[in-house]
Amino acid sequence: MIRRGIAKRVGAIRFAYMSPEEIRRLSATKIITPDTYDDDGFPIEMGLMDTHLGVIEPGLRCKSCGGRVDQCSGHFGHIELAMPVVHVGYVKEIKKLLRSTCSECGRILMTDEEREIFISEMDGLRKLGGDPLDIRKLAKEIAFTARKSSICPHCDGQQLKIMLDKPTTFREENTKLTPKEVRARLEKIPDRDLIPLGLNPEFVRPEWFVLKVLLVPPVTVRPSITLESGDRSEDDLTHKLVDILRINHRLRENRDVGSPQLIVEDLWDLLQYHITTYIDNQTSGIPPARHRSGRSLKTLIQRLKGKDGRFRQNLSGKRVNFSARTVISPDPWLSINQVGVPVRAARELTVPMKVTAENIELIREMILRGPEPWEKGKYKPGVNYIIRPDGRRIRLTETNAETVAEKVEVGFTVERGLMDGDIVLFNRQPSLHRMSMMAHEVKTVPGKTFRLNLAVCPPYNADFDGDEMNLHVLQSEEARAEAKVMMMVQEHILSPRFGGPIIGAIQDHITGLFYLTHKNPLFSRRDVVSIFSNLVTEGSPEAITVDGERMWLGKDIFSHFLPEGLNIQLRSSICESCDTCKKRDCENDAFVVIEDGKLITGTIDESSVGAFKGDIVDKIARDFGTTEARIFIDRVTTLALGVITLKGFTTSIQDEDLPKMSVKQIEDTLLEAEEEVKEMAQAYRDGELEQMPGRTLQETLEVMALQKLGKARDNAGKIASKHLGLGNNAVKMARTGARASILNLTQMAGALGQQAIRGERPSRGYDQRTLPHFEKGELGAGARGFVKSSYKEGLNPIEFFFHSMGGREGLVDTAVRTSRSGYMQRRLINALEDLMVYDDASVRNPADTIIQFKYGEDGVDPMRSIKGKAIDMDDILMDMYAIKRERGE
Amino acid sequence: MGSLNVMKHALVPVHHLVPEEDEEEILEKLDARKDQLPKILKADPALKQLIEKHGDIKKGRLIQIDRISKTAGISKAYRLVVERE
Numbered sequence: 001m002i003r004r005g006i007a008k009r010v011g012a013i014r015f016a017y018m019s020p021e022e023i024r025r026l027s028a029t030k031i032i033t034p035d036t037y038d039d040d041g042f043p044i045e046m047g048l049m050d051t052h053l054g055v056i057e058p059g060l061r062c063k064s065c066g067g068r069v070d071q072c073s074g075h076f077g078h079i080e081l082a083m084p085v086v087h088v089g090y091v092k093e094i095k096k097l098l099r100s101t102c103s104e105c106g107r108i109l110m111t112d113e114e115r116e117i118f119i120s121e122m123d124g125l126r127k128l129g130g131d132p133l134d135i136r137k138l139a140k141e142i143a144f145t146a147r148k149s150s151i152c153p154h155c156d157g158q159q160l161k162i163m164l165d166k167p168t169t170f171r172e173e174n175t176k177l178t179p180k181e182v183r184a185r186l187e188k189i190p191d192r193d194l195i196p197l198g199l200n201p202e203f204v205r206p207e208w209f210v211l212k213v214l215l216v217p218p219v220t221v222r223p224s225i226t227l228e229s230g231d232r233s234e235d236d237l238t239h240k241l242v243d244i245l246r247i248n249h250r251l252r253e254n255r256d257v258g259s260p261q262l263i264v265e266d267l268w269d270l271l272q273y274h275i276t277t278y279i280d281n282q283t284s285g286i287p288p289a290r291h292r293s294g295r296s297l298k299t300l301i302q303r304l305k306g307k308d309g310r311f312r313q314n315l316s317g318k319r320v321n322f323s324a325r326t327v328i329s330p331d332p333w334l335s336i337n338q339v340g341v342p343v344r345a346a347r348e349l350t351v352p353m354k355v356t357a358e359n360i361e362l363i364r365e366m367i368l369r370g371p372e373p374w375e376k377g378k379y380k381p382g383v384n385y386i387i388r389p390d391g392r393r394i395r396l397t398e399t400n401a402e403t404v405a406e407k408v409e410v411g412f413t414v415e416r417g418l419m420d421g422d423i424v425l426f427n428r429q430p431s432l433h434r435m436s437m438m439a440h441e442v443k444t445v446p447g448k449t450f451r452l453n454l455a456v457c458p459p460y461n462a463d464f465d466g467d468e469m470n471l472h473v474l475q476s477e478e479a480r481a482e483a484k485v486m487m488m489v490q491e492h493i494l495s496p497r498f499g500g501p502i503i504g505a506i507q508d509h510i511t512g513l514f515y516l517t518h519k520n521p522l523f524s525r526r527d528v529v530s531i532f533s534n535l536v537t538e539g540s541p542e543a544i545t546v547d548g549e550r551m552w553l554g555k556d557i558f559s560h561f562l563p564e565g566l567n568i569q570l571r572s573s574i575c576e577s578c579d580t581c582k583k584r585d586c587e588n589d590a591f592v593v594i595e596d597g598k599l600i601t602g603t604i605d606e607s608s609v610g611a612f613k614g615d616i617v618d619k620i621a622r623d624f625g626t627t628e629a630r631i632f633i634d635r636v637t638t639l640a641l642g643v644i645t646l647k648g649f650t651t652s653i654q655d656e657d658l659p660k661m662s663v664k665q666i667e668d669t670l671l672e673a674e675e676e677v678k679e680m681a682q683a684y685r686d687g688e689l690e691q692m693p694g695r696t697l698q699e700t701l702e703v704m705a706l707q708k709l710g711k712a713r714d715n716a717g718k719i720a721s722k723h724l725g726l727g728n729n730a731v732k733m734a735r736t737g738a739r740a741s742i743l744n745l746t747q748m749a750g751a752l753g754q755q756a757i758r759g760e761r762p763s764r765g766y767d768q769r770t771l772p773h774f775e776k777g778e779l780g781a782g783a784r785g786f787v788k789s790s791y792k793e794g795l796n797p798i799e800f801f802f803h804s805m806g807g808r809e810g811l812v813d814t815a816v817r818t819s820r821s822g823y824m825q826r827r828l829i830n831a832l833e834d835l836m837v838y839d840d841a842s843v844r845n846p847a848d849t850i851i852q853f854k855y856g857e858d859g860v861d862p863m864r865s866i867k868g869k870a871i872d873m874d875d876i877l878m879d880m881y882a883i884k885r886e887r888g889e
Numbered sequence: 890m891g892s893l894n895v896m897k898h899a900l901v902p903v904h905h906l907v908p909e910e911d912e913e914e915i916l917e918k919l920d921a922r923k924d925q926l927p928k929i930l931k932a933d934p935a936l937k938q939l940i941e942k943h944g945d946i947k948k949g950r951l952i953q954i955d956r957i958s959k960t961a962g963i964s965k966a967y968r969l970v971v972e973r974e
Contacts, residue, residue, distance in 0.1 A: 840920055842919070842920070842921075844925075847925075848921075848925055849924075849925045849926075849927075850919065850921055850925055850926055850927065851927075853919065853964070853965065853966050853967070854961070854964065856960050856961075857956075857958040857959075857960050857961040857964035858958070858960040858961035858964070859961075860960065868960075
């Protein structure tokens with residue numbers, strides 16, 4: 001049994017209701033006057049701001065404990081209510097109790113034998129772990145059975161139907177029950193009858209649910225603020241309590257002088273209203289209490305509930321120190337493990353350093369350099385604060401540097417600015433997965449933005465159109481060690497989401513590597529030097545001699561960065577999926593073979609090194625470790641940028657130019673399809689269309705039209721791509737997976753094709769037509785959102801309109817999706833956050849109850865799986881053959 | 890209306906009653922006590938079919954469920970028979 005190691009365990013928490021006596025006992029003072037301060041601005045005795053309740057102004061002392069503002073956390077007071085009032089939070093409980101007990105004798109509506117059976121059942125449930133939810137459910141069932149008898153088995157009293165007029169009024173048949181009567185009934189229920197109803201008489205009596213005494217929170221809970229004008233502004237809760245006190249006073253006076261019943265009842269209802277809104281100002285059925293400005297008051301429940309409530313705002317989440325936020329920008333010369341931190345941020349953010357006998361001299365030197373040292377125009381970490389062992393902080397300035405340096409002793413703590421190599425956490429919202437917050441090594445840089453390597457954009461889902469990111473500086477040695485081992489970027493190259501790499505080459509990297517390796521081009525010495533000029537590497541790639549000159553092959557240059565002993569075979573992204581694959585003899589150079597770290601054949605592109613897809617990155621991370629993978633990604637991306645800088649790369653609208661003949665051909669195909677759809681529509685009208693099984697005639701037409709037009713666009717695309725070969729830069733990007741897709745190109749060069757609304761051809765708008773430009777009932781291609789033009793040609797107004805319809809749908813969809821999936825994720829996280837996978841691969845909750853017998857049913861960690869599978873047999877076999885080859889077998 | 894046998898439905902996995910003598914071994918293998926297992930209601934339609942086959946099944950017995958799993962081929966799960974939720 002390994003699953004222990006809990007330092008301290010909470011035995012039990014009991015939430016119970018407070019009795020009136022307990023409230024009085026707790027109270028520091030009784031409150032009677034609704035006034036708060038006298039003319040001199042001092043709190044009035046027995047008023048809402050009585051200094052017995054604590055103090056909020058400096059200088060004053062609490063009359064209960066004698067503490068000052070920062071010493072006394074406040075004391076509760078109480079209000080004696082003139083008449084009892086129902087507590088909104090317990091109306092349901094009261095209803096349940098009234099209905100299941102006798103109105104005459106107060107006994108539960110069942111025989112003693114039945115009661116004992118239910119009590120033993122309750123006991124059994126409590127012993128079996130007793131989830132409060134289960135107990136509540138059982139109590140509800142018991143109450144339901146009790147409610148069914150209309151005559152009391154104890155006193156034969158007739159039971160009338162009790163109704164609840166929301167939110168707080170009870171009614172028996174047609175007579176209103178006052179809270180006083182309700183309380184009297186609840187008082188009559190004997191202790192033992194409470195047990196089957198889910199209440200524990202040791203801790204609670206039901207009559208407490210009708211308030212006679214109101215607890216008043218300390219002033220520290222509802223501090224008043226003094227505005228610049230000198231006026232006092234009270235907290236919402238204080239306002240509400242003033243209301244309660246006023247009405248309570250009037251009610252008492254009216255009751256005592258014997259005012260007409262009607263007036264007393266009106267005041268009683270008003271008191272009920274004020275107390276209800278004091279507790280919950282969003283009770284349905286009553287108007288919320290408002291401020292003079294019209295803003296509704298934030299009372300007790302509103303303080304706790306929801307996104308801005310105490311729990312979600314202040315307890316589950318907090319604002320932090322030692323953090324920074326700024327715009328991000330790219331830096332290809334950084335490692336993926338690094339983050340560029342601007343000097344200004346590095347000076348402000350600090351790391352605490354304990355002064356020891358070993359480092360005291362070093363620290364003295366650092367302090368002597370002052371808070372903002374520079375060395376030959378370069379950043380040097382400074383010291384901002386010196387903390388003495390007694391906790392006193394001394395701010396370091398240019399002027400006191402020398403004196404402070406002398407004072408430093410072992411045991412002091414020094415807060416120094418960031419230094420290259422410090423470990424920090426880097427985060428971009430929304431933090432949707434664990435890769436949204438990774439540990440990076442600091443590299444101080446000039447400027448005002450955070451810099452990051454381009455290969456880490458995919459896990460953060462970052463781009464540089466103004467994105468901002470957050471940085472947190474770790475403050476303890478343990479935190480740094482933990483972050484370094486578990487959160488470093490290189491530990492997240494493989495994603496647990498799909499068991500492949502999420503960090504890899506993107507965009508220009510892929511194009512660059514394509515240029516380097518496709519069809520194995522030759523590079524002169526000059527070129528190679530230029531490519532390598534920004535690279536850190538040992539040795540040089542193998543050269544060959546051509547016409548007496550040393551030349552380098554692209555594939556050899558790439559091989560130079562592969563780890564020795566790497567064996568892998570895969571199909572490139574540019575693979576055309578021929579019927580029979582010629583493997584190594586592929587004409588398109590699309591079959592990648594790497595033997596012992598040498599690229600033999602194939603083009604390196606997205607499926608080799610790309611983020612999400614790169615099999616080589618995947619294999620290196622798996623077989624050679626994350627450090628090797630990081631080095632590979634760092635070097636290969638820099639290499640690719642060297643190549644693409646040397647070669648130059650551009651794309652323009654001319655890349656979508658087609659010869660006149662093809663344009664004509666595309667036009668013909670589209671016209672033909674249009675014509676066919678027209679014929680289909682005619683056949684539909686004539687009733688000659690053959691109905692498809694399971695579809696109406698109209699659906700049949702729609703499906704056929706959609707199919708036809710879809711095919712037409714594909715054909716247009718095919719005609720277009722016939723003239724757009726790998727020599728075309730746009731095609732190069734699409735085929736290698738660097739950016740865009742063939743579909744994008746088809747839509748630019750060929751035709752946009754059918755626009756869809758909810759997966760169907762647009763059909764609504766005007767009476768029986770989409771736009772007034774068409775005939776009523778027209779079913780042809782153009783009338784139902786088919787766009788013949790390409791992006792390059794431009795759309796006509798009607799096409800443009802259909803295109804906008806489709807575009808709007810996409811926009812709405814994403815807006816709806818993000819909000820909905822966000823909430824869904826929140827619920828999932830709340831449900832799953834405390835589950836854990838134990839070393840026997842079972843998934844259990846903190847109560848050690850089994851949730852899943854084996855994690856994922858197979859016990860495989862998806863991050864260490866190979867595309868979701870536990871092992872990859874082909875891969876193992878290939879490594880075996882490689883070993884055999886080496887041995888010469 | 891004839892009674893529906895849910896066990897014949899393609900989406901309902903196979904349920905077995907675990908013989909009482911095997912229970913201890915299974916619990917040891919799972920490193921769990923009975924009350925740590927997921928529960929199955931005695932009123933569960935699948936259990937009703939088992940009761941028809943084996944006669945009454947008392948609460949506290951174990952039910953084994955064999956599921957076809959995308960990841961593991963067949964995965965076994967166990968349920969504790971309880972009378973009410």
